[in-house]
Each structure stands twice: as structure tokens, then as C-alpha cells.
Amino acid sequence: MDFFTGLLSERVASDNVLRKVGALIDWRRVGLKVGKVRSQLGRSGYDVDLMLRVLLLGQWHSLSDRKLEEALRVRLDFMLFCGASLFEHVPDHTTICRFRCALVRLGLFDAVLNEVNRQLSAHGLKVEHAAVAVVDATVIE
Numbered sequence: 001m002d003f004f005t006g007l008l009s010e011r012v013a014s015d016n017v018l019r020k021v022g023a024l025i026d027w028r029r030v031g032l033k034v035g036k037v038r039s040q041l042g043r044s045g046y047d048v049d050l051m052l053r054v055l056l057l058g059q060w061h062s063l064s065d066r067k068l069e070e071a072l073r074v075r076l077d078f079m080l081f082c083g084a085s086l087f088e089h090v091p092d093h094t095t096i097c098r099f100r101c102a103l104v105r106l107g108l109f110d111a112v113l114n115e116v117n118r119q120l121s122a123h124g125l126k127v128e129h130a131a132v133a134v135v136d137a138t139v140i141e
Helices: 003-011 017-024 027-034 048-060 065-074 076-082 093-105 109-122
Strands: none
Touching (some): 003 076, 017 076, 027 109, 048 076, 048 093, 048 109, 065 093
């Protein structure tokens, strides 16, 4: 963990739901469900583990890919959950969409969700969509 990630960790409360859930999940087992989902073309791309966590956040919070990209830039708990640094680029909405579509096309997306749900169920937890989402804080008079 670098210095800035340590500071990030201090800013997110120890009782934060994403922090707790992230600590319960065996990410290695989740990653085994997808194996090496990588294109041999272009740059090396984002870490598969980070991308899986990004997809889970989008699923759990019912966020569009654009809103998810935005949240990854500003929400400290999202950054910490994904293992992202304050100074790293976050996946853009197109990258998120392409990764999810690749998993769906290969029949792996449901396997990932099922594995995460299985692990959380083993801890007596169930994932439900976020009840409330902040959409806009504009005051209209």
C-alpha cells in the first residue's frame, strides 16, 4: 500500500459497508471464475480484479457505466473497494461496458455474481440494490 492509499484508507470509516464486504470476499476465488479474460491486442489494460470490483459496484448501486465512471473518480469508498489509487486512471464507461459484455458473451458474468453471492451468503449476508442514490444536488427555487 502506498502513502496515498494509506491516506485514502484513513478517510473511509472502518464500518463502511463496502469496506466490510470487500474484506469478506475471497477475490482470488472470484478471479478464478473468469481466468485470463484479456485481449492480446493493444495495451495491457486494467487489472481483471479491479474490473470485477467495478462491475459489482455498478450492479449493486444500479449505476450506468457513465455514472459508475464518475463515481470511481470521486467516491473514496469506491476507490478503496476497487484497490484504486487517487492518482491512477479509472476505467472509462466504454472500457467498463466492453469488459462486462465480454464476460456476458463468454458466459462468465453470472458465474462471478453467483460466486460473490455464494460467499456473502456464507457470512449470512445478501446483496440488495442500494435503496437511495444521490442523483443531483442542484437547489431549485
